[in-house]
Amino acid sequence: MTVARSLRWFGLGLGLCVAWPHALAGPPQLAAEARALPVALRDGAATVAHKSYTLHGIPVRGAFATVLSDRTGEREVASSRPLAGPQLRPEEARIEVGEAEAIAAAHVHAEGPEASGTLVYKLILGEPVLAYEVDLPLQWDPEPSKKTIWVSASSGIVLDEWEHVRSSRARVFQTNPASTPVPIEVELAGIHATGPGQPLEGDRIRSFNCTLEAPEEDQIQPWWAEGKCYAVHRALSDENGDYFLPLPDVIFPADNADDDDLYAELSMYYHAERFIDEMKRFGVDAFKCALSTMLANYRTSELSTAYPDLDYTPLNNAYWTNTCDPEKGPTMIFGQGTAVDFGYDGDVVYHELGHGMVSLLTPNGLGDRTLRSDGVLNDAGGLNEAIADYFSVILANEPLLGDYVARFWPGYGNAIRNAENTKRCPDNTVGQVHNDGEPFMGAMWAARKRIGREKMDPVVFELLPRLPSDADLETASFAVLEIAEEALARGEWTQSDVDQLVRGFDSRGLYDCPRVHVDPDKVASGASLYLRGKTTGVTPFFPGPMQLRHEVPQGSDNVIVRFRLGGDAGPPDNPTGVVVLLKRADEPIAFEYTLTAVDKNPDGSNKGSVREVIQVSGDWDHQLAASRLGDSDNQLVLRGFRPGEVVHVALANLTTGEQVASGTSIVSVPPEFLDEGTVTVDVGPPEVVTDGQGVDASEVHTAEPEASCACRSDGASAPLALLALLGLRRGRRRR
Numbered sequence: 001m002t003v004a005r006s007l008r009w010f011g012l013g014l015g016l017c018v019a020w021p022h023a024l025a026g027p028p029q030l031a032a033e034a035r036a037l038p039v040a041l042r043d044g045a046a047t048v049a050h051k052s053y054t055l056h057g058i059p060v061r062g063a064f065a066t067v068l069s070d071r072t073g074e075r076e077v078a079s080s081r082p083l084a085g086p087q088l089r090p091e092e093a094r095i096e097v098g099e100a101e102a103i104a105a106a107h108v109h110a111e112g113p114e115a116s117g118t119l120v121y122k123l124i125l126g127e128p129v130l131a132y133e134v135d136l137p138l139q140w141d142p143e144p145s146k147k148t149i150w151v152s153a154s155s156g157i158v159l160d161e162w163e164h165v166r167s168s169r170a171r172v173f174q175t176n177p178a179s180t181p182v183p184i185e186v187e188l189a190g191i192h193a194t195g196p197g198q199p200l201e202g203d204r205i206r207s208f209n210c211t212l213e214a215p216e217e218d219q220i221q222p223w224w225a226e227g228k229c230y231a232v233h234r235a236l237s238d239e240n241g242d243y244f245l246p247l248p249d250v251i252f253p254a255d256n257a258d259d260d261d262l263y264a265e266l267s268m269y270y271h272a273e274r275f276i277d278e279m280k281r282f283g284v285d286a287f288k289c290a291l292s293t294m295l296a297n298y299r300t301s302e303l304s305t306a307y308p309d310l311d312y313t314p315l316n317n318a319y320w321t322n323t324c325d326p327e328k329g330p331t332m333i334f335g336q337g338t339a340v341d342f343g344y345d346g347d348v349v350y351h352e353l354g355h356g357m358v359s360l361l362t363p364n365g366l367g368d369r370t371l372r373s374d375g376v377l378n379d380a381g382g383l384n385e386a387i388a389d390y391f392s393v394i395l396a397n398e399p400l401l402g403d404y405v406a407r408f409w410p411g412y413g414n415a416i417r418n419a420e421n422t423k424r425c426p427d428n429t430v431g432q433v434h435n436d437g438e439p440f441m442g443a444m445w446a447a448r449k450r451i452g453r454e455k456m457d458p459v460v461f462e463l464l465p466r467l468p469s470d471a472d473l474e475t476a477s478f479a480v481l482e483i484a485e486e487a488l489a490r491g492e493w494t495q496s497d498v499d500q501l502v503r504g505f506d507s508r509g510l511y512d513c514p515r516v517h518v519d520p521d522k523v524a525s526g527a528s529l530y531l532r533g534k535t536t537g538v539t540p541f542f543p544g545p546m547q548l549r550h551e552v553p554q555g556s557d558n559v560i561v562r563f564r565l566g567g568d569a570g571p572p573d574n575p576t577g578v579v580v581l582l583k584r585a586d587e588p589i590a591f592e593y594t595l596t597a598v599d600k601n602p603d604g605s606n607k608g609s610v611r612e613v614i615q616v617s618g619d620w621d622h623q624l625a626a627s628r629l630g631d632s633d634n635q636l637v638l639r640g641f642r643p644g645e646v647v648h649v650a651l652a653n654l655t656t657g658e659q660v661a662s663g664t665s666i667v668s669v670p671p672e673f674l675d676e677g678t679v680t681v682d683v684g685p686p687e688v689v690t691d692g693q694g695v696d697a698s699e700v701h702t703a704e705p706e707a708s709c710a711c712r713s714d715g716a717s718a719p720l721a722l723l724a725l726l727g728l729r730r731g732r733r734r735r
Helices: 008-015 097-107 263-281 346-361 379-396 403-408 438-451 453-466 473-489 495-506 520-525
Strands: 031-041 046-055 058-061 064-070 073-080 118-124 127-135 147-152 158-163 169-172 184-187 205-211 230-232 292-300 318-320 332-335 370-372 375-377 527-531 547-551 558-564 578-583 591-596 613-618 622-625 627-629 633-639 646-653 659-667
Touching (some): 031 453, 064 453, 097 147, 097 158, 118 158, 205 263, 263 292, 263 332, 263 346, 318 346, 332 346, 370 591, 379 438, 379 473, 438 453, 438 473, 453 473, 473 495, 547 659, 558 646, 578 633
Parallel strands (some): 058 118, 292 332
Antiparallel strands (some): 046 058, 064 073, 318 332, 527 659, 558 633, 558 659, 578 622, 578 646, 591 613, 627 633
8 A cells, every 4th residue: 555545534624624515614604506507427426516705795705515416416626715704895996897807808808808897805825805797898918818907906906817718411530630630520529510601600619710801890700900811611512412622631731731621620520529529428418618619720810920931920839718708709729830730739729628627617717826834836737737737638548648749849749748747746846837737747647557447537527616716636536536436335336446546646756846956966967946926915025936955965065046038027136036035954945825904005005904915934944046147047056054054945926927937956066166255144054933033035235146166176167157145144034
């Protein structure tokens, strides 16, 4: 029996206390409303309902309960409710809805809201904060984006945001032109064409092409934007009501880059109908959108110097927009790429529709950041991507996602992603959703191979209703295990099945994954870290998704932190806008998150005493800025360490946009490699951690990097530089 298996009930009982049934009850004023999900589990033997909550007559966003009903009765399998009452009642809102709408629109440079803002309570760290919820329209530049913004009803600051966009008969390719190159004849569901000229518009799906030629005025969709292609129906039925359209020959690059082909429009429709029909086999009787609008061959009319051989600017991606209203935009967008057409690949279509299933079956979506003591994680977004991949696996019954796109797009291998992988947590997690979901997807595929699709595929339909919007990999992994244990108790799984499942998840570190790189080789070679930008809803910053542990070797007295990041988004003395947090102990930095009041607005006026901003504190010893070497190399050199001393390092982003620090590493070198000129860090005896000790960021001063000898024993040079540090004192404080 593995350690993870023997300790799994400890994880279920303690690690998931907020998201599971034993969460603290909310205030007595909470009112619940149940909504049955359109899914019948276990061949109709079980149903699921989501409870949403209101407080003082307005919704509480983030509060939910999932109720499972089966032959044993009803029980809550997941929940999240307020831990305390609100500070403000709805009638105590201090700004008007129009002002909140303007703030939200300005936040993302939109012209205005999609609809009037709604007064809600937004659950932040367990407390209901009075806010306006503003839905913004679909925006096209620089890439498709559709956001919901929460604006404080007290101060007018932006508290949080949610991105909704996730990156008849016919002859078709069953999956895509690469894996199934021989076309087959199929029946198109939902189409009632009996003669010529009928578009691909059925009961559940309507499929558009995108042309650069302007149609008649009355045919222009209400969501068209200047400079973009026009959504029109171009794939029309023949005299028999069939859709036998010209098929591309993907061996020829010109066919893949043809921005006016008809097949992409047909491919989307066929694969979407096939997906929805397959979902019915699992008891799902409805899709997220009653009518989904799909757009093929999306690109823009502008010429791009990056693509001199094309008479358009391509879109190398596909997107789920979560837009169901046909008057407000397409539900899914499939780009005409540089060298591939994303609408050709059934895997990609299934993946985007999989995002729709995540949106349909989860209580509040999957996409919030997880605030943990070891960092701020993007696991929920990673789970969203992994589960969307799993829906593609259900349809295609193979582990490769996007093998047509990858095979014919230069720079890729056999597939965009491969479910048959050995990715682990934390070795392969970086704070980016597509990377961070791969260990979970690998474990699900491994279990599917060993246990069988008949047992594993239904698990995902029971899993989604139980996941909170900020679920981390461990939460989801233990939820899968709980579902398996329930199936074992019903006699549907064997103990061997459960053991196989546990081995697959345990071998990938998914039951117990502290976000700390501890392997010396990995720490020295470097890792990419996606750093969340600072928002008005947090002070002083969000920490990064990963820490690095480093032990100073014998013969060295220094610690050198390095990362690659260019740009000048930060202040003059720290152009990258990234700070290095360092703790001198053999335990990770412990971050804490509390809700606090910001008393002053930027103009100096009184903001009030409403707790609505997340304050991040922790027990790091030093907060420092690295020196820029060249265009993008950053380095911080610290001396005065003992051999055998252990440090933990995290990065934090002070700018408002996400930044990627690649090659983040820690090394130590022999002292003679470094020039004189550094001020050493004191190395007195260990001290007790107390508040008020240590050094604030304002007490740290940095000088320009000096040239260093950096001579290797073999005569080669190493690109090291020195950072002069003044005023550092030993001691640890909580900030």
